[in-house]
Amino acid sequence: MTGRGEAAGASGTTGExxxxxxxxxxxxxxxxxxxxxxxxxxEQARAxxxxxxxxxxxxxxGGLRSGARADGRDPLPxxxxxxxxxxERGWETPAAVGGVMGRWPQIVGEDLAKHCVPLRYDExxxxxxxxxxxxxxxxxxxxxxxxxxxxxxxxxxxxxxxxRMIKVLxxxxxxxxxxxLRAPGSRGPGDTYG
Numbered sequence: 001m002t003g004r005g006e007a008a009g010a011s012g013t014t015g016e017x018x019x020x021x022x023x024x025x026x027x028x029x030x031x032x033x034x035x036x037x038x039x040x041x042x043e044q045a046r047a048x049x050x051x052x053x054x055x056x057x058x059x060x061x062g063g064l065r066s067g068a069r070a071d072g073r074d075p076l077p078x079x080x081x082x083x084x085x086x087x088e089r090g091w092e093t094p095a096a097v098g099g100v101m102g103r104w105p106q107i108v109g110e111d112l113a114k115h116c117v118p119l120r121y122d123e124x125x126x127x128x129x130x131x132x133x134x135x136x137x138x139x140x141x142x143x144x145x146x147x148x149x150x151x152x153x154x155x156x157x158x159x160x161x162x163x164r165m166i167k168v169l170x171x172x173x174x175x176x177x178x179x180x181l182r183a184p185g186s187r188g189p190g191d192t193y194g
Contacts, residue, residue, distance in 0.1 A: 093123055093158070093159075093162060094121070094123055096158045096159070096162065097121040097123070097130070097158065097162070097163075100118070100154060100157065100158065101118045101121075104117070104118055107150075107153065107154070107157070108146075108150065112139070112142070112143065112146075115134055115135050115136065115139040116132050116133070116134045116135075116139055116140075116143050116168075117132065117133055117134075118130060118131070118132050119131045119132065119133050119169070121163075127164070127165075128161070128162065128163055128164040128165070129163075129164065129165050129166070129167050130154070130163050130165075130166050130167070131166075131167045131169065132166055132167070132168055132169065133169045133170075133171075134168060134169065134170060134171065135171055136170075136171055137170050137171065140168050140169070140170040140171070143166070143168045144168050147165075147166040147168065150166055151163050151164070151165065151166055
């Protein structure tokens with residue numbers, strides 16, 4: 001047993017191996033114990049106070065009060081609020097295409113805009129087709145010839161790849177009405193064209 005004690009003593013610890021060799025620290029007593037207990041009680045009280053404060057804020061509406069500095073809860077101008085909503089929801093492309101439909105006369109010119117109207121935009125990534133209806137076959141042909149330049153202009157305005165193709169619809173035939181004045185066996189007004 002003395003060999004182990006000597007080996008332990010040589011390594012810098014006492015025979016027990018638990019405490020460092022050197023001056024032993026006295027056990028906390030009296031005033032020191034009171035200070036430790038007071039510090040622990042203060043920390044617990046602080047934690048309880050924070051919990052009580054959180055419960056009070058939850059009852060009052062979650063603490064949704066604006067302070068002196070700008071944060072996400074402050075009121076915004078309408079334009080900024082709409083832009084933030086569009087960005088958060090990922091509506092940039094549909095909103096931009098809607099803006100194009102509103103500025104159609106400035107983009108294609110007054111003459112073409114009088115006879116050709118954008119109907120819809122298919123935002124499917126594989127499609128990205130802008131459908132336009134013309135009031136005569138001559139204007140539909142003209143728009144079909146101008147379609148590559150118009151696609152390039154729209155993509156320059158909206159961002160590359162926003163519009164891949166323009167689908168041009170000609171004028172529709174007369175409205176099909178099936179009423180009491182119909183010849184037996186006819187298919188309606190379509191059978192007289194042709």
